[in-house]
Amino acid sequence: MPNLTEPKLISGNANRTLAKAVARRMSMHRGMSVGLVDARVERFNDQEIFVEVFENVRGEDMFIIQPTSNPANDNLMELLIISDALRRSSAARITAVIPYFGYARQDRRTKARTPITAKLVANMIAEAGIERILTMDLHAAQIQGFFDIPVDNLYASPIFSLDIMHNFRSQMDNLMIVSPDVGGVARARELAQRIGAPLAIVDKRREKPGEIAEMTVIGDVTGKTCIIVDDICDTAGTLCKAAEVLIGAGATEVHSYITHGVLSGPAVGRIQNSVMKSLVITDSIEATDAVKATSNIRIVPTAPMFAQAILNIWNGTSVSSLFDHETLTPIYEGMYSAA
Structure with missing residues (x-):
């Protein structure tokens, strides 16, 4: 059954430059303007994070672009709170686009009485209502197994x-x-x-x-x-x-x-x-x-790859096709001339 809605992008504050670049690239692919959903992600005076989405997202296929890089805790909380706001606003599906997955280096117990924080973060993301993860070069491949939701791991x-x-x-x-x-x-x-x-x-x-x-x-x-x-x-x-x-x-x-x-x-x-x-x-x-x-x-830049991966997820087509030169080269047209 074909999709009746367009993919919609929303971004936290972690890497808005990348988010805007992905939106521009998707606009080229779609032949129509694809922008970031109008929202505010702010902090109260005590540094509590507040999110307000100004557009109707009911029934929409939402993609949150938010790496959990430094400051890792703030950016992770932004991701979770944006997801909660979208879920409570009746978004049809929420995909977290996490170009850099923070806490990935804590993927196993290296000594006694230490946490496996990557698993804890995976649990938090799933509980926030996120239904799919799109990331790049996870520090350890087994982190994909920490999630009980689909994970697409792109490669640089x-x-x-x-x-x-x-x-x-x-x-x-x-x-x-x-x-x-x-x-x-x-x-x-x-x-x-x-x-x-x-x-x-x-x-x-x-x-x-x-x-x-x-x-x-x-x-x-x-x-x-x-x-x-x-x-x-x-x-x-x-x-x-x-x-x-x-x-x-x-x-x-x-x-x-x-x-x-x-x-x-x-x-x-x-x-x-x-x-x-x-x-x-x-x-x-x-x-x-x-x-x-x-x-x-x-x-x-990774925006061409992430934009195509988002469109593939939205269309229900293969993301792993982006691992091949033949598929990737046209996406980066003009950037790299033939050797």
């Missing part, structure tokens, strides 16, 4: 492969994809296979969180242009240290492709002073002014 690697094949087209035979730790090998291998490059690993041993005792390169990177691939860059300590180790092992250049640029604390300064020539991140998290002003940080 197809976008990254297009970007690499465009910007490194004269060096394709000399590229080496690098995983910064053993846990990220599957992610790095998937990108390496897409571009036909070999894979190396930086094995690290931590004494305690935030500190790295030792790093060893597994694989020959001599004379190679190395591209480090990971899902999250927080304080950039591991990333910058890995770049130094790779240069010390004989690499000629080091670049990095990271999905979620958390970039907290000293991260921007470390990247500016690093031997790493460039860091490429997506816009899943709203970039700060400091990040935008850093010459060796570049941001690639």
